[in-house]
Amino acid sequence: xxxxxxxxxxxxxxxxxxxxxxxxxxxxxxxxxxxxxxxxxxxxxxxxxxxxxxxxxxxxxxxxxxxxxxxxxxxxxxxxxxxxxxxxxxxxxxxxxxxxxxxxxxxxxxxxxxxxxxxxxxxxxxxxxxxxxxxxxxxxxxxxxxxxxxxxxxxxxxxxxxxxxxxxxxxxxxxxxxxxxxxxxxxxxxxxxxxxxxxxxxxxxxxxxxxxxxxxxxxxxxxxxxxxxxxxxxxxxxxxxxxxxxxxxxxxxxxxxxxxxxxxxxxxxxxxxxxxxxxxxxxxxxxxxxxxxxxxxxxxxxxxxxxxxxxxxxxxxxxxxxxxxxxxxxx
Amino acid sequence: xxxxxxxxxxxxxxxxxxxxxxxxxxxxxxxxxxxxxxxxxxxxxxxxxxxxxxxxxxxxxxxxxxxxxxxxxxxxxxxxxxxxxxxxxxxxxxxxxxxxxxxxxxxxxxxxxxxxxxxxxxxxxxxxxxxxxxxxxxxxxxxxxxxxxxxxxxxxxxxxxxxxxxxxxxxxxxxxxxxxxxxxxxxxxxxxxxxxxxxxxxxxxxxxxxxxxxxxxxxxxxxxxxxxxxxxxxxxxxxxxxxxxxxxxxxxxxxxxxxxxxxxxxxxxxxxxxxxxxxxxxxxxxxxxxxxxxxxxxxxxxxxxx
Amino acid sequence: xxxxxxxxxxxxxxxxxxxxxxxxxxxxxxxxxxxxxxxxxxxxxxxxxxxxxxxxxxxxxxxxxxxxxxxxxxxxxxxxxxxxxxxxxxxxxxxxxxxxxxxxxxxxxxxxxxxxxxxxxxxxxxxxxxxxxxxxxxxxxxxxxxxxxxxxxxxxxxxxxxxxxxxxxxxxxxxxxxxxxxxxxxxxxxxxxxxxxxxxxxxxxxxxxxxxxxxxxxxxxxxxxxxxxxxxxxxxxxxxxxxxxxxxxxxxxxxxxxxxxxxxxxxxxxxxxxxxxxxxxxxxxxxxxxxxxxxxxxxxxxxxxxxxxxxxxxxxxxxxxxxxxxxxxxxxxxx
Numbered sequence: 001x002x003x004x005x006x007x008x009x010x011x012x013x014x015x016x017x018x019x020x021x022x023x024x025x026x027x028x029x030x031x032x033x034x035x036x037x038x039x040x041x042x043x044x045x046x047x048x049x050x051x052x053x054x055x056x057x058x059x060x061x062x063x064x065x066x067x068x069x070x071x072x073x074x075x076x077x078x079x080x081x082x083x084x085x086x087x088x089x090x091x092x093x094x095x096x097x098x099x100x101x102x103x104x105x106x107x108x109x110x111x112x113x114x115x116x117x118x119x120x121x122x123x124x125x126x127x128x129x130x131x132x133x134x135x136x137x138x139x140x141x142x143x144x145x146x147x148x149x150x151x152x153x154x155x156x157x158x159x160x161x162x163x164x165x166x167x168x169x170x171x172x173x174x175x176x177x178x179x180x181x182x183x184x185x186x187x188x189x190x191x192x193x194x195x196x197x198x199x200x201x202x203x204x205x206x207x208x209x210x211x212x213x214x215x216x217x218x219x220x221x222x223x224x225x226x227x228x229x230x231x232x233x234x235x236x237x238x239x240x241x242x243x244x245x246x247x248x249x250x251x252x253x254x255x256x257x258x259x260x261x262x263x264x265x266x267x268x269x270x271x272x273x274x275x276x277x278x279x280x281x282x283x284x285x286x287x288x289x290x291x292x293x294x295x296x297x298x299x300x301x302x303x304x305x306x307x308x309x310x311x312x313x314x315x316x317x318x319x320x321x322x323x324x325x326x327x328x329x330x331x
Numbered sequence: 332x333x334x335x336x337x338x339x340x341x342x343x344x345x346x347x348x349x350x351x352x353x354x355x356x357x358x359x360x361x362x363x364x365x366x367x368x369x370x371x372x373x374x375x376x377x378x379x380x381x382x383x384x385x386x387x388x389x390x391x392x393x394x395x396x397x398x399x400x401x402x403x404x405x406x407x408x409x410x411x412x413x414x415x416x417x418x419x420x421x422x423x424x425x426x427x428x429x430x431x432x433x434x435x436x437x438x439x440x441x442x443x444x445x446x447x448x449x450x451x452x453x454x455x456x457x458x459x460x461x462x463x464x465x466x467x468x469x470x471x472x473x474x475x476x477x478x479x480x481x482x483x484x485x486x487x488x489x490x491x492x493x494x495x496x497x498x499x500x501x502x503x504x505x506x507x508x509x510x511x512x513x514x515x516x517x518x519x520x521x522x523x524x525x526x527x528x529x530x531x532x533x534x535x536x537x538x539x540x541x542x543x544x545x546x547x548x549x550x551x552x553x554x555x556x557x558x559x560x561x562x563x564x565x566x567x568x569x570x571x572x573x574x575x576x577x578x579x580x581x582x583x584x585x586x587x588x589x590x591x592x593x594x595x596x597x598x599x600x601x602x603x604x605x606x607x608x609x610x611x612x613x614x615x616x617x618x619x620x621x622x623x624x625x626x627x628x629x630x631x632x633x634x635x636x637x
Numbered sequence: 638x639x640x641x642x643x644x645x646x647x648x649x650x651x652x653x654x655x656x657x658x659x660x661x662x663x664x665x666x667x668x669x670x671x672x673x674x675x676x677x678x679x680x681x682x683x684x685x686x687x688x689x690x691x692x693x694x695x696x697x698x699x700x701x702x703x704x705x706x707x708x709x710x711x712x713x714x715x716x717x718x719x720x721x722x723x724x725x726x727x728x729x730x731x732x733x734x735x736x737x738x739x740x741x742x743x744x745x746x747x748x749x750x751x752x753x754x755x756x757x758x759x760x761x762x763x764x765x766x767x768x769x770x771x772x773x774x775x776x777x778x779x780x781x782x783x784x785x786x787x788x789x790x791x792x793x794x795x796x797x798x799x800x801x802x803x804x805x806x807x808x809x810x811x812x813x814x815x816x817x818x819x820x821x822x823x824x825x826x827x828x829x830x831x832x833x834x835x836x837x838x839x840x841x842x843x844x845x846x847x848x849x850x851x852x853x854x855x856x857x858x859x860x861x862x863x864x865x866x867x868x869x870x871x872x873x874x875x876x877x878x879x880x881x882x883x884x885x886x887x888x889x890x891x892x893x894x895x896x897x898x899x900x901x902x903x904x905x906x907x908x909x910x911x912x913x914x915x916x917x918x919x920x921x922x923x924x925x926x927x928x929x930x931x932x933x934x935x936x937x938x939x940x941x942x943x944x945x946x947x948x949x950x951x952x953x954x955x956x957x958x959x960x961x962x963x964x965x966x967x968x969x970x971x972x
Contacts (some may be wrong), residue, residue, distance in 0.1 A: 195912030263857030
């Protein structure tokens, strides 16, 4: 494995959203969107987070960027805990952490031209002053994301979905980020465009040495781009493993079920494959079941699963699993 | 593919500049096509608004009388070559008074709308964006003001500020503020949840820049419509104030004052109230049509579509 | 070979807009046999959804209009009936069911699930309200909804996306539709729920001999479930055939490109994906040649200037492509 130091360490991250009611807005319970999540991301690596909607993957990303202030836990970026820094002290790191949004239609101001979107991001840096410098930087950014200069004067609604997403990437890059959280960046795009954007992400990582946290629900996409993958279920991390191990060596029953649910284009294998169709739906994070969150849908669940949450333990080869019944055999 | 694009983006500055110039020209053309694109009504309205403004500016040049010149022997006459629209109960030339009235009514209408707009939009933006105790306080204050009838409020304010054009417009403006605040507040609440506001925050943009660069421009459509409608309302409120004896004092020709004075003679000499009324109606309608056109012309989304 | 339940011949749907005529569906022909699962695959804007709305005659008019073709359903040309006719309404409700991507918009938000379901049942069967309710409970059980009796009294917003999609399926089931058209039925759902819904649909197809048309962009889903596939691009069918042929031996450059664009779960992921370069053409002004030519990696000088290629048969008995070239003859989709 590479011996690079971790750029980001998340330790015991918790994000509870209070639910309020009544005249005095009394808090009567919490939505445990993220519950005790820990992982680390090394420099230049891509860490993928997969899970179904409501599993807390997006919230985790937003906590790292300090869009939400986490309820508890540490977010150590470059050796410094940024989770409790006051906003004024966080400023110096602000621009090093960027986000790429899921919806390329909502993430661009409809009343700004491409040119002024980029200019805004560049000028904020206060490194570029003269018009010439800004223009040069703008050209640089556009060519980085393979956009034609001609579009600089257009407005977002005149661009295609792929072009918009490229522009979103260019805006993030304008800040010279070290870590980019990509929140479902390709799920709103067509298949052929999706592949173009994924390739772009990979190329930028090579050229600029970026670190990604890639949040998505599509296992195949995440496997393709990420080096390590964390699988989340109901606010908890249930398995963390190298992406090469995902298909052959995943051990958590939920990961296996997810894998089997994803239809692939491998015709002959698809016909032979045994499918695990999970019963029921994801419980609401307002009253998550006690013990392992997955036990109501798990076919291996025993008594201990219903009472105690299994810990996320290292099973060797950088493979962490939170399950009592994770024999690598049954598959 | 990669190389190709990189080559393209090394286009000389000269070429880009030319393209930018062309594009800007196109945008200006689109602006006017959309502004007038709504058929004959939009064109007429635009011309009318222009005429009203020109009349208000150049009124002394248009008539040989002054609005105060009385000729009691000639009172309450119909239209004649000397008096194009006839005379009023004191024998003053009606046409002259309407022309001068345009000056007062327009300036009060516009000025008070500007007051309302500036105060209302600023409060609405701030309350919506910062929220919390400040936002709650502003909104409750506005609710309190809404519960007082606008005319009563204006009466109280007039007693404090007096009755010059400037203070009257301020009074009318203040009474229109809550409307702006409520609408802008609601709009900002929904706009600030958009991803692009989040993105601006992530690139390190300050709160005020976000307010003025992203939230304000996206409120434009509402603001324009509210503004043009506000001008009409303001003129009406002004005439109401005049009728109650505050605001512009009687000899000063404002359309509102004229309508209420002419009202007394509505059966004998209907033209006294009719002509200023028609002018007021034309102004309000044409302003709101121009406002709609302006809203669409400023919307970049509609630009490409024509 | 079964009987043809639905046969669409040379269907053309055009939208008349300020920007000119947009040929959203430009002369497509396809058929669906009884008990068969047919997939229409393509990217957004390729006309796959419009083609299905045309079959139901639900295209918004104006600006949309079906300008030509035949839609033969059980021997009857639907286009002759007229969109608002009583017959068409009866067919839409009962004999052809339609399931959309977002079920929330297809359900009435202010009525309980039960009353909507019972209403549909009573429209098609002469039963009392009470009986209709009982049949409703049974159909909900048939689509594996737990606590069906409780669910009947729920409003649509109280249910999850997967549940709502099940309700939509229950409605088509209650009507005993012979054909179910699904437009991106699982795109809005989570992967595990997606699998549940597809299993359910496939079970209905097997048990009731229903035919299913799946409109989707998800190639994996199609590989897993469809019997035959039609691939669409810019309002035209570019390739059609049995699933096995299309997925393992694609012959049209667009299909090949699409299949290569999908990230594979197993393949070595150190290499880049092979996307199709460029973007789909502007439907308002299409070139007078092959629409895919600008993006085609094989596009030859020979293709230039020629009119749009007709569908022609290649190797398999039912394998058609609209391409001048002979690509992927033996080596499959390797480039």
